[in-house]
Amino acid sequence: MSSLAIDVRGLRKSYGDKLVLDGIDLNVAEGTIFSLLGPNGAGKTTAVQILSTLIAADAGEIRVAGHDLHQNPEEVRAAIGVTGQFSAVDGLLTGRENLIMMADLHHVGRQVGRRRADELLEQFDLVEAGQKMAMTYSGGMKRRLDLAMTLVGSPRIIFLDEPTTGLDPRSRHNMWLLIRQLVADGVTVLLTTQYLDEADQLADQIAVLDHGRLVAQGTPEQLKRLVPGGHIRLRFTAPEEFALAAQVLPSAAQNEESLVLQVPSDGSVHTLRSLLARIDDASLEVDELTVHTPDLDDVFFAVTGQPTHDTTDEKVTSK
Amino acid sequence: MSTVSYPMADTATMLRRNLRHALRYPGLSLGALGMPVVMILLFGLVFGDTFSAGLGGANGGFDYIDFLTPGILLMSIASGTMSPAVAACMDMTEGIVARFRTMAIFRPAVLTGHVLGNVILTIVSLALVVGFALLIGFRPNASFGDWLLASGLLIALTVALTWFAIALGLTSKTPEGASNVVLPISLLLPFLSNTFIPLESMPSGIRWFAEYQPFTPIIDTLRHLLLGTPMDNGDGWVSLAWCLAIAVVGYFWSQKNYNKGTVA
Numbered sequence: 166m167s168s169l170a171i172d173v174r175g176l177r178k179s180y181g182d183k184l185v186l187d188g189i190d191l192n193v194a195e196g197t198i199f200s201l202l203g204p205n206g207a208g209k210t211t212a213v214q215i216l217s218t219l220i221a222a223d224a225g226e227i228r229v230a231g232h233d234l235h236q237n238p239e240e241v242r243a244a245i246g247v248t249g250q251f252s253a254v255d256g257l258l259t260g261r262e263n264l265i266m267m268a269d270l271h272h273v274g275r276q277v278g279r280r281r282a283d284e285l286l287e288q289f290d291l292v293e294a295g296q297k298m299a300m301t302y303s304g305g306m307k308r309r310l311d312l313a314m315t316l317v318g319s320p321r322i323i324f325l326d327e328p329t330t331g332l333d334p335r336s337r338h339n340m341w342l343l344i345r346q347l348v349a350d351g352v353t354v355l356l357t358t359q360y361l362d363e364a365d366q367l368a369d370q371i372a373v374l375d376h377g378r379l380v381a382q383g384t385p386e387q388l389k390r391l392v393p394g395g396h397i398r399l400r401f402t403a404p405e406e407f408a409l410a411a412q413v414l415p416s417a418a419q420n421e422e423s424l425v426l427q428v429p430s431d432g433s434v435h436t437l438r439s440l441l442a443r444i445d446d447a448s449l450e451v452d453e454l455t456v457h458t459p460d461l462d463d464v465f466f467a468v469t470g471q472p473t474h475d476t477t478d479e480k481v482t483s484k
Numbered sequence: 485m486s487t488v489s490y491p492m493a494d495t496a497t498m499l500r501r502n503l504r505h506a507l508r509y510p511g512l513s514l515g516a517l518g519m520p521v522v523m524i525l526l527f528g529l530v531f532g533d534t535f536s537a538g539l540g541g542a543n544g545g546f547d548y549i550d551f552l553t554p555g556i557l558l559m560s561i562a563s564g565t566m567s568p569a570v571a572a573c574m575d576m577t578e579g580i581v582a583r584f585r586t587m588a589i590f591r592p593a594v595l596t597g598h599v600l601g602n603v604i605l606t607i608v609s610l611a612l613v614v615g616f617a618l619l620i621g622f623r624p625n626a627s628f629g630d631w632l633l634a635s636g637l638l639i640a641l642t643v644a645l646t647w648f649a650i651a652l653g654l655t656s657k658t659p660e661g662a663s664n665v666v667l668p669i670s671l672l673l674p675f676l677s678n679t680f681i682p683l684e685s686m687p688s689g690i691r692w693f694a695e696y697q698p699f700t701p702i703i704d705t706l707r708h709l710l711l712g713t714p715m716d717n718g719d720g721w722v723s724l725a726w727c728l729a730i731a732v733v734g735y736f737w738s739q740k741n742y743n744k745g746t747v748a
Contacts (some may be wrong), residue, residue, distance in 0.1 A: 191672040217583055218746070219586055219746060220746060221746065221747050239588050245586065249579055251578075253580050253583035254579070254580065255580050256578070266497060266500075271588055272493055276635045
């Protein structure tokens, strides 16, 4: 039990008659990244607000960093750092002043505080901006300052509520690098996101939250196993080519109406090459070939029961 | 095992933050500083003669500027409550307070920082008013001890009203709303008191309100201290009781508003 950074059982919260969290259980091991994945309104932010002592739960046993959250909120606060969805920086202070304020609130002493502030400005690429008021920062800079402020107190557990929402791709990638670095230093991260690739990229464990319930939980690989395996999809224009191909590739699922064959595949180059060899040998005229590997999109839509999405993530090779 | 709390250090950090805000965003604080100075000049120089003529000696034979100054001092305190109310409300609408609440810092520090910051600004404002009043003829005959007592009373009222204004500001969802909910403090109390005219010359309904609201006994006490005017025996104690009551209600009400819905 002692290796659990966050241990939640039966967490419930409702606002009026609107049930936001319907009895969820979470176990987050120390030194790992745990991702709460879900669409807008699933209850992710509420869960983070409760676990970070910001709002009170209606019911549930919650232990964070080994402390009972209801009995020892101050102990929990001393162990955590939070970077919320909306920037929690003081716009009228400069970036450096914001960091020094955090250092003062952690009572690290004047010298140490200033040094730590300057180190973080360096690490987060804010040295120049450090002398300017935070209200003049771009979204990505604000987010970096926000995370830097969270790190001033060297928290053991960090809550990141949609840390990359609204960031451009480059800032997003940089944020991912920073998050990976944190965990390398032994910190536990609980991250919420609505981006499936973000959870896939970062998380050791993923819990899928939908309408206040956990609908699936596991490693990215375990979750991917929940959906049918990958395949290679072959589309034909001529019915006779389709019929011929169906004979050559007997293991394929056939869809006669759209002239599509789905050949089971693990997505490796090896199986793709051998399939292409068989197509060549039989001189088949394939109109389009797509490789489909199961990703978290499939999982998400499979477990939340929402309609299947466009297959935008497929790698398309048109002929 | 428990975390050590640092009430003084955390409050000082928050005070620094608020003073920086006052410097970076001087609009609110300059307004609060300038208004009472305009009032003392306007009523002391422009309307003063007409007012004293109309009162016909009902102000106890003093120059009008002497009669006026103690009330304007209270007016500076009252109009100074708007900026902390707005600032506290603005804090709540931004993410920074959420951050403070998830940190192991002394809980009342955030609001106490606002109060202390405003006390400092108000002291500057009071000093400005006294300075301009002296320039245009205010001639108090108070001893050093009287000045000390008067200053103590003014600061006590500032602390009390600021806590109360912050509590009001926190009930409001937007900073604009916050500036409206403190209007009764910043306008009603100074005008419907014996700041400008003696109670005897007011219509009966307003006079009844003016007689029993906190500003009137405090103004009487200040006049007594600074000018040596006679006052009812209990006024000093009534003034202190008002300050204490407003401070206690304001403090607990604002803490309650600040901690609403969070884990204590």
